[in-house]
Amino acid sequence: MRPAQQKTSLEDLLHAFRRNIMETFRKEGFKDELTLTQSEVLRFIKPSGKKTMKNIADYLKVAPPSATEVVSDMEEKKLVKRESDKNDRRIVFVALTKKGDKLFSVSTKRKNDVFLRMISKLNNNDRKNFERIIRIIVTE
Template identity: 30%
Template structure:
């Protein structure tokens, strides 16, 4: 079987695209669930706890007006809060609410199950090989960006 590099990469990105939409798949009929870009913000805040809106825009490489719109939608859903900074009242600090943290926990749980399901057809040896190959590609790509 002769497989082209393009076919391999297309298949890789098809699998990656399936993974991107895992959190926003609505299995409970809840139309208030965030969309993928909003999950990116929630997952980021899970790690940072509290961060200025400007620093968040820079870190996520999102234009400040676009981030502001995303955060407004997440505020409407009760997942984030923005409060003026104690150090600089002109700056807004962003953090998860209790509901936001609960949404992140539910999404992480769902994500873990879907990831297990995605790899269920692989043996442990195949998983180790797959991991090693992805790691090799990742390391090669990272070195290529340095040059």
């Protein structure tokens, strides 16, 4: 197989994998309670409890106004709240609300359970290799 054919084949496999995941989530009754971007923001904020708007924009690799739009939508859903820095009012922190924390935790657990069922078709060695390969790809 020529490199171009391999790339197309790999691309087709990746799209099929993504479609399979999305279809499985749909069958499992997942609602679109969080967009992928909103989920990423919650995942980014969770370890420290709060992040600045600039941190969020940098993490998402978007302009600050785009990050503000995402956070505003999340604030309307009461998933996050904004807090001004006590020493410098120009700095705005974004923190998880109890609702945002709970939704993220429940959603993450449900998705993890689905992924584990999906990869249960693999033997233990293949599962470890799958995880190892994904770690290599996402850390580059």
